[in-house]
Amino acid sequence: MIGRFLWVALVGCGGAPQAVEPGREACLDHSPDRNLYWGDLHVHTSLSFDAWIYDMRLGPDDAYAFAQGEAKMLPPLDASGSPTVQVQLERPLDFAAVTDHSEYLAEVRACTDSSSPAYGTSLCVDYRDGSPASIQTWGSAFVPVDPQRFSAICDLIDCASETRDVWTEVQDAAEQSYDRTSACTFTSFVAYEWSATPNISNLHRNVIFRGSRVPVQPISMFDAPTPDALWDALNASCTDALNGCEVLAIPHNPNQSNGHLFPAEYANKAQAIDVAWREPVVEIFQHKGDSECRTGAFGVSDEACDFEKLRGPEPTEDCGDAPGQGGMAGLGCQHRTDFVRGMLLQGLEIERELGVNPYNKGFIGSSDTHNGTPGAVEEDQFAGHLGRVEGTPEARLELPQLNPGGVRNNPGGLAGVWAVENSRGAIFDAIRRKEVYGTSGPRIAVRMFAAEELPDAICGRADFVPAADTAGVPMGGTLQTSVAPTFAISALMDPGTKRHPGRQLHRIELVKGWVDDSGTHMEVVEVIGTELGQVDEATCEVDGDEEAEIPESGAAHLCAVWTDPNWRAGQDAVYYARVLEQPVCRWSWRDCLSIPEDLRPETCSDPTVAHTIQERAWTSPIQVRER
Amino acid sequence: MQAPSRPWRREPMLWCSVIGLLFFGVDWALSGPVQATLSSEMSMALDQDFERIQGRTPTDAERRGLQQRWLSEEALYREGLRLGLDRGDPVVRRRVVQKMQQLQTAQDPTWTPDETMLLDYLTRHQDRYLVAGTATFEQRYASPDRHPDPQAEVRRWALLLANDHPESPGFGDAFALAHRGVQSTNQIERRYGARLALAVSEAPLDEWTVAESSYGWHVLRVTERTPQRLPTVSAIRDKLIEDWRAEQGQVAP
Numbered sequence: 001m002i003g004r005f006l007w008v009a010l011v012g013c014g015g016a017p018q019a020v021e022p023g024r025e026a027c028l029d030h031s032p033d034r035n036l037y038w039g040d041l042h043v044h045t046s047l048s049f050d051a052w053i054y055d056m057r058l059g060p061d062d063a064y065a066f067a068q069g070e071a072k073m074l075p076p077l078d079a080s081g082s083p084t085v086q087v088q089l090e091r092p093l094d095f096a097a098v099t100d101h102s103e104y105l106a107e108v109r110a111c112t113d114s115s116s117p118a119y120g121t122s123l124c125v126d127y128r129d130g131s132p133a134s135i136q137t138w139g140s141a142f143v144p145v146d147p148q149r150f151s152a153i154c155d156l157i158d159c160a161s162e163t164r165d166v167w168t169e170v171q172d173a174a175e176q177s178y179d180r181t182s183a184c185t186f187t188s189f190v191a192y193e194w195s196a197t198p199n200i201s202n203l204h205r206n207v208i209f210r211g212s213r214v215p216v217q218p219i220s221m222f223d224a225p226t227p228d229a230l231w232d233a234l235n236a237s238c239t240d241a242l243n244g245c246e247v248l249a250i251p252h253n254p255n256q257s258n259g260h261l262f263p264a265e266y267a268n269k270a271q272a273i274d275v276a277w278r279e280p281v282v283e284i285f286q287h288k289g290d291s292e293c294r295t296g297a298f299g300v301s302d303e304a305c306d307f308e309k310l311r312g313p314e315p316t317e318d319c320g321d322a323p324g325q326g327g328m329a330g331l332g333c334q335h336r337t338d339f340v341r342g343m344l345l346q347g348l349e350i351e352r353e354l355g356v357n358p359y360n361k362g363f364i365g366s367s368d369t370h371n372g373t374p375g376a377v378e379e380d381q382f383a384g385h386l387g388r389v390e391g392t393p394e395a396r397l398e399l400p401q402l403n404p405g406g407v408r409n410n411p412g413g414l415a416g417v418w419a420v421e422n423s424r425g426a427i428f429d430a431i432r433r434k435e436v437y438g439t440s441g442p443r444i445a446v447r448m449f450a451a452e453e454l455p456d457a458i459c460g461r462a463d464f465v466p467a468a469d470t471a472g473v474p475m476g477g478t479l480q481t482s483v484a485p486t487f488a489i490s491a492l493m494d495p496g497t498k499r500h501p502g503r504q505l506h507r508i509e510l511v512k513g514w515v516d517d518s519g520t521h522m523e524v525v526e527v528i529g530t531e532l533g534q535v536d537e538a539t540c541e542v543d544g545d546e547e548a549e550i551p552e553s554g555a556a557h558l559c560a561v562w563t564d565p566n567w568r569a570g571q572d573a574v575y576y577a578r579v580l581e582q583p584v585c586r587w588s589w590r591d592c593l594s595i596p597e598d599l600r601p602e603t604c605s606d607p608t609v610a611h612t613i614q615e616r617a618w619t620s621p622i623q624v625r626e627r
Numbered sequence: 628m629q630a631p632s633r634p635w636r637r638e639p640m641l642w643c644s645v646i647g648l649l650f651f652g653v654d655w656a657l658s659g660p661v662q663a664t665l666s667s668e669m670s671m672a673l674d675q676d677f678e679r680i681q682g683r684t685p686t687d688a689e690r691r692g693l694q695q696r697w698l699s700e701e702a703l704y705r706e707g708l709r710l711g712l713d714r715g716d717p718v719v720r721r722r723v724v725q726k727m728q729q730l731q732t733a734q735d736p737t738w739t740p741d742e743t744m745l746l747d748y749l750t751r752h753q754d755r756y757l758v759a760g761t762a763t764f765e766q767r768y769a770s771p772d773r774h775p776d777p778q779a780e781v782r783r784w785a786l787l788l789a790n791d792h793p794e795s796p797g798f799g800d801a802f803a804l805a806h807r808g809v810q811s812t813n814q815i816e817r818r819y820g821a822r823l824a825l826a827v828s829e830a831p832l833d834e835w836t837v838a839e840s841s842y843g844w845h846v847l848r849v850t851e852r853t854p855q856r857l858p859t860v861s862a863i864r865d866k867l868i869e870d871w872r873a874e875q876g877q878v879a880p
Binding site: 025028029030031032033034035036091115116117156157158175176180181182183184185243445446447458459460461462463464465488490491492493495496502555556557558559 | 683717718721724758759761765766767768770771772773797798799800801802803804805806807808809810811813814817818820840841842843853858862863865866869
């Protein structure tokens with residue numbers, strides 16, 4: 001416990017232990033100033049029950065190959081049962097984690113392997129049929145607070161042993177794709193998604209292991225139905241039991257949790273320290289929407305929060321202090337902590353009471369693709385994330401039903417990681433110290449530092465990073481200060497590719513949250529900005545396009561230094577930067593344009609479905625405390 | 628002198644009989660209808676299995692527990708086999724089939740390449756395994772947001788840097804990506820774009836050169852380059868075996 005506390009304190013002060021990873025060559029590409037690596041830490045393959053059922057057949061090895069640039073085929077299937085849509089990343093990822101649901105690994109195998117004794121059960125026959133009723137049956141088993149496996153399958157096969165076999169395949173795929181040579185071209189992680197969904201509230205966590213030393217089987221919500229039970233099991237099977245086994249978990253983007261993901265009450269300080277240690281970052285964005293903030297709810301007037309809201313623009317009931325239920329079905333109240341701003345403020349309040357902030361968390365983005373396609377997050381190349389359910393423009397444009405998918409989903413985001421090299425140890429350590437950030441898809445490079453004092457005109461210095469490192473702390477850190485904190489933020493646009501150029505930057509904002517005797521507060525400050533760019537909605541051409549006759553706007557590079565004029569001694573505050581791109585056509589409007597006007601589905605004329613969006617990056621926060 | 632008679636409690640014959648009966652009794656109690664024995668190999672395997680899962684060797688008490696559990700299960704297993712419980716069980720059938728398939732793959736000499744075969748495969752497919760070269764360089768970036776003509780600005784910097792002008796250490800704007808250090812050539816292209824990657828690969832060593840990246844204009848100086856190379860077989864053995872087997876599978880009749 002004390003060791004963990006010291007770790008948290010050390011990491012919070014910006015100092016990070018160097019990665020030492022046995023069993024691999026040292027990386028040639030290595031920088032003490034940290035390089036930027038791009039990855040996806042939320043990826044489902046055909047091992048997940050809600051991927052195979054939609055005709056998706058790519059496995060973990062395919063997913064890792066796709067992440068490294070190989071072309072793969074997706075549904076819909078043709079008459080002979082072959083997938084018909086080719087997808088390929090123009091720019092490979094640097095790292096990825098396949099995170100299949102740990103629930104049903106055995107059951108899916110049993111239902112899809114014709115030599116299995118359970119293959120002929122009606123449960124399996126219906127599953128292979130892929131009917132909505134079948135997905136409801138399989139999904140419903142998640143809902144009780146004491147979930148049980150299907151006895152119709154697990155009485156016929158040894159589900160525990162079958163799970164271990166599939167888990168071995170998951171580990172093998174990760175091992176095969178991990179580049180242990182000095183080239184360090186690609187890093188994979190052994191991982192899975194623990195998917196507890198009591199009363200249809202999303203409590204999912206992606207469990208990520210640092211190395212190849214992992215427990216003999218993944219923990220599912222059948223084995224451990226609550227977060228505490230998950231961690232007891234992870235401690236018993238990994239941290240406390242297995243030399244060299246290290247693990248962290250990333251809470252799913254919280255917008256469907258009805259207030260259950262980040263509770264307000266902690267029994268004691270030790271429990272809060274544990275939570276801060278176990279789950280250093282949270283997923284701020286993925287294909288099931290944005291979880292930063294919600295305009296018009298929880299006291300938020302920030303218009304930029306009106307971005308990729310899974311539940312649409314209609315106001316939802318505020319849970320107040322009583323968490324609700326039904327979130328994963330688009331039902332129930334929403335809680336302030338369903339968005340990370342509320343989580344940050346809740347953390348500050350708990351810290352005032354307990355002296356420890358369990359929600360001192362960083363941010364990452366990921367895709368949550370159920371197509372085995374990590375990093376397929378480009379707005380202008382979206383081929384869906386859910387097999388046949390999102391396999392065509394018409395299918396993607398449907399209004400969301402109880403089943404996932406539909407026009408309010410999006411292509412998901414990416415995790416940007418500032419790590420000394422591209423190895424498991426270095427990436428894992430960067431996540432631990434929260435020097436990571438999320439984007440809604442674009443590869444915007446952004447650095448943020450905070451210090452009591454920064455060198456003069458640091459935006460005009462080539463040694464920006466070492467100078468800022470010396471003066472203060474990077475994103476994810478905690479600044480102890482006796483004066484008003486100063487922030488330096490430098491951002492570069494996503495250059496894109498020749499075929500699909502990136503979009504220029506529009507503005508950088510700093511979001512500040514703080515708590516004082518009068519309660520919690522939040523403000524948004526624009527620290528540097530440019531004119532808003534334009535999009536021709538008839539063609540999706542933007543200013544700066546070679547063909548478009550629209551004057552160019554925006555910037556390839558923005559840098560700003562800002563000192564908080566309102567910081568007061570004794571004020572516990574948290575700050576993160578939001579970097580917005582100039583607008584582009586949303587994926588759904590591009591799909592609409594691909595369909596003849598008279599055949600377009602209703603959602604193409606629904607005013608609540610945006611035609612254009614401003615994609616963005618969110619840095620991990622820096623916490624500021626009085627020294 | 629007649630030896631004094633022993634008390635009956637110290638009679639060796641009695642104790643031998645008692646010990647013998649005890650041994651017999653324990654053996655009788657432990658053995659079921661079918662008796663199992665623990666070989667030294669199995670004992671070692673149990674230890675290794677424990678170590679694989681727990682990351683340490685078992686204590687004596689744990690080892691006794693493992694062995695006792697194995698013996699009990701083994702006795703039940705053998706009795707089950709004797710009664711024919713394995714016959715007609717689809718789970719057993721499936722596991723045996725899986726094991727046979729694995730065994731066939733492992734034992735078949737045509738599926739186990741030796742060192743020479745792997746080296747030959749690596750050489751034949753070297754494009755697939757080449758490790759990119761590296762360049763050590765530093766760069767200064769002129770932000771279009773801060774300079775009206777960034778290209779002219781970096782040209783001016785290049786001249787002054789070449790002459791160690793006193794102001795030159797301060798040239799360059801805050802650039803989020805690394806401004807110095809060793810980088811692999813494929814990462815340079817990913818990070819800065821093809822044009823700057825080309826410039827880094829061609830620039831004369833130790834001289835300041837002007838180059839354009841995806842973000843605008845830079846002045847850069849390369850101090851060292853290492854060429855691309857083939858990795859050793861040992862560094863990528865598992866991957867090579869897997870790829871070699873895939874090729875064998877494709878050419879097999």
